[in-house]
Amino acid sequence: xxxxxxxxxxxxxxxxxxxxxxxxxxxxxxxxxxxxxxxxxxxxxxxxxxxxxxxxxxxxxxxxxxxxxxxxxxxxxxxxxxxxxxxxxxxxxxxxxxxxxxxxxxxxxxx
Amino acid sequence: xxxxxxxxxxxxxxxxxxxxxxxxxxxxxxxxxxxxxxxxxxxxxxxxxxxxxxxxxxxxxxxxxxxxxxxxxxxxxxxxxxxxxxxxxxxxxxxxxxxxxxxxxxxxxxxxxxx
Numbered sequence: 712x713x714x715x716x717x718x719x720x721x722x723x724x725x726x727x728x729x730x731x732x733x734x735x736x737x738x739x740x741x742x743x744x745x746x747x748x749x750x751x752x753x754x755x756x757x758x759x760x761x762x763x764x765x766x767x768x769x770x771x772x773x774x775x776x777x778x779x780x781x782x783x784x785x786x787x788x789x790x791x792x793x794x795x796x797x798x799x800x801x802x803x804x805x806x807x808x809x810x811x812x813x814x815x816x817x818x819x820x821x822x
Numbered sequence: 823x824x825x826x827x828x829x830x831x832x833x834x835x836x837x838x839x840x841x842x843x844x845x846x847x848x849x850x851x852x853x854x855x856x857x858x859x860x861x862x863x864x865x866x867x868x869x870x871x872x873x874x875x876x877x878x879x880x881x882x883x884x885x886x887x888x889x890x891x892x893x894x895x896x897x898x899x900x901x902x903x904x905x906x907x908x909x910x911x912x913x914x915x916x917x918x919x920x921x922x923x924x925x926x927x928x929x930x931x932x933x934x935x936x937x
Binding site for chain 2: 713740741743745751752753754755758760798800802805807808809810811812813814815
């Protein structure tokens with residue numbers, strides 16, 4: 712039931728792009744993306760709802776493919792502040808926010 | 823706007839002892855969640871409240887864990903007795919509603935070490 716995130720870890724240089732994938736074995740109604748820095752609380756990035764929409768915020772965007780039951784997070788021209796662990800939380804109950812989180816993807820941005 | 827407050831930040835106890843965590847959600851948020859995050863893993867939902875009622879506690883180990891949200895505001899999570907495998911960060915989160923399109927705000931968590 713837990714979604715699978717890939718890759719588990721990635722190391723980039725500042726300015727490079729990254730893609731983080733989140734796949735579920737169950738039908739998805741929503742996908743929530745969070746970033747967590749070491750020792751801190753997870754911080755909300757964005758929500759994608761069933762309907763195949765794509766969202767973006769500056770250089771971070773995401774897509775949701777409900778047929779494939781997966782979502783992808785795109786980080787373009789990465790900045791040092793993007794470092795952290797990214798979690799996808801999948802909503803498997805329509806209309807409800809009961810989330811099942813993936814194991815996380817650790818992103819390290821080096822200067 | 824004040825965020826989700828949790829206390830204590832850290833707690834070390836011996837196995838078989840009891841422990842309690844406190845959470846104060848963002849003002850006006852009706853939905854409150856407790857998550858358990860074991861090192862290297864994603865948060866796992868333990869219990870969800872809507873106001874002072876339980877919406878989901880299917881993953882709460884009820885033989886040792888209990889939670890309450892009196893008056894629909896603050897919440898406490900208790901473990902009695904604690905086991906070694908309970909070592910984790912306990913995160914409290916709140917959201918305005920329980921709808922799928924609502925973002926949740928997390929507190930900094932309580933890091934529990936059971937020795």
